[in-house]
Amino acid sequence: MTMKAIAFTEQGEVDVLKYQEVEQPTLATDEILVKVQSCAVNYLDIHARRNRPEIKQKLEETGKPHILGSDIAGEIIDISGTHPQLTIGDRVLLAPCIPCGVCPDCNNGYENLCDTQQLLGFQTDGGYAEFVKAPAKNAIRIVDTLSFVNASALPIAYLTAWHMLTTRAQLKAGEDILILGAGGSVGSAGLQIAKLVGARIFATASTDKKLSHAKEYGADFTINYINVDFSEVILELTNGRGVDVVLEHVGEATWEQSISSLAKNGRLVSCGVTTGNIGKINIRKMYQKQLTLMGSALGTQTELRTLVHLAEQNKLIPIIDRILPLENAAEAHQQLESRKNFGKVCLIP
Numbered sequence: 001m002t003m004k005a006i007a008f009t010e011q012g013e014v015d016v017l018k019y020q021e022v023e024q025p026t027l028a029t030d031e032i033l034v035k036v037q038s039c040a041v042n043y044l045d046i047h048a049r050r051n052r053p054e055i056k057q058k059l060e061e062t063g064k065p066h067i068l069g070s071d072i073a074g075e076i077i078d079i080s081g082t083h084p085q086l087t088i089g090d091r092v093l094l095a096p097c098i099p100c101g102v103c104p105d106c107n108n109g110y111e112n113l114c115d116t117q118q119l120l121g122f123q124t125d126g127g128y129a130e131f132v133k134a135p136a137k138n139a140i141r142i143v144d145t146l147s148f149v150n151a152s153a154l155p156i157a158y159l160t161a162w163h164m165l166t167t168r169a170q171l172k173a174g175e176d177i178l179i180l181g182a183g184g185s186v187g188s189a190g191l192q193i194a195k196l197v198g199a200r201i202f203a204t205a206s207t208d209k210k211l212s213h214a215k216e217y218g219a220d221f222t223i224n225y226i227n228v229d230f231s232e233v234i235l236e237l238t239n240g241r242g243v244d245v246v247l248e249h250v251g252e253a254t255w256e257q258s259i260s261s262l263a264k265n266g267r268l269v270s271c272g273v274t275t276g277n278i279g280k281i282n283i284r285k286m287y288q289k290q291l292t293l294m295g296s297a298l299g300t301q302t303e304l305r306t307l308v309h310l311a312e313q314n315k316l317i318p319i320i321d322r323i324l325p326l327e328n329a330a331e332a333h334q335q336l337e338s339r340k341n342f343g344k345v346c347l348i349p
């Protein structure tokens with residue numbers, strides 16, 4: 001049996017994404033088949049399409065086109081194995097990570113650190129398709145009142161931001177936080193989560209339009225980072241104190257300014273390096289101010305379930321920039337590449 005999908009046989013620019021007939025997935029034991037109702041697009045998809053070596057390897061090994069898409073919500077239409085907690089017709093969100101489940105990290109509850117974990121749509125075929133298969137244990141049931149689009153927005157961006165701010169940096173009510181690139185998907189998710197926690201939010205973005213959106217979603221102060229040292233603005237706005245937490249995902253270009261923005265006992269939490277891997281630090285200032293620098297890698301299924309719970313209660317309503325038909329995946333990629341979106345872009349088969 002075949003299905004419609006956006007798939008590619010070699011990596012490259014958006015024109016490699018072809019809407020085509022491909023084989024429908026066949027289930028192994030303990031897997032489910034899901035009819036995709038919404039798949040959110042992530043910047044990772046663009047890297048995967050362009051040049052990520054894992055994708056190149058998969059294309060070479062399988063000789064089959066690759067299907068992107070890690071953020072998937074839909075309906076279960078087939079189940080293999082015995083899974084009494086799941087029923088055909090269930091509305092589900094798929095947790096994007098497939099951890100090994102047996103290594104010390106998995107056993108300690110840090111499945112996000114598992115060395116052999118796979119990501120849906122990356123090492124496996126994903127949700128830019130009519131149907132996708134996944135391990136049954138990745139299914140998270142969602143209530144009827146949570147839309148597939150809103151559910152699909154949660155996994156990568158919101159889970160990353162949630163793990164960064166609540167689990168790693170332990171952001172508290174009343175603290176000050178600086179969120180870099182508040183228009184991007186992790187930035188805008190971080191903005192909403194920081195608001196939910198009750199922090200005072202300083203947000204940067206590159207255009208006045210994005211800054212006004214950031215204000216709408218709860219930023220207390222906004223900074224256009226073009227042509228300014230944002231750390232100077234932060235120090236001015238906080239009477240020289242700095243912020244308690246910086247949400248950093250830019251890397252080399254902002255690293256030193258991000259550290260200079262921290263207050264005493266400040267925490268910098270990083271999940272990305274879009275501008276480069278290497279950053280300098282003044283070690284003396286670091287220990288004198290008792291700074292903490294921490295990394296953060298996606299999050300766990302338990303945390304994703306918490307986010308689903310918040311979304312089901314409308315305490316967290318994901319920001320959706322636009323919804324496009326699956327055929328328009330190239331347009332969705334262009335939207336993200338040009339950084340014109342504020343919030344998630346979702347594809348509907």
Ligand SMILES: [Zn+2]
Binds near residue numbers: 111
């Ligand atoms: Zn593992």
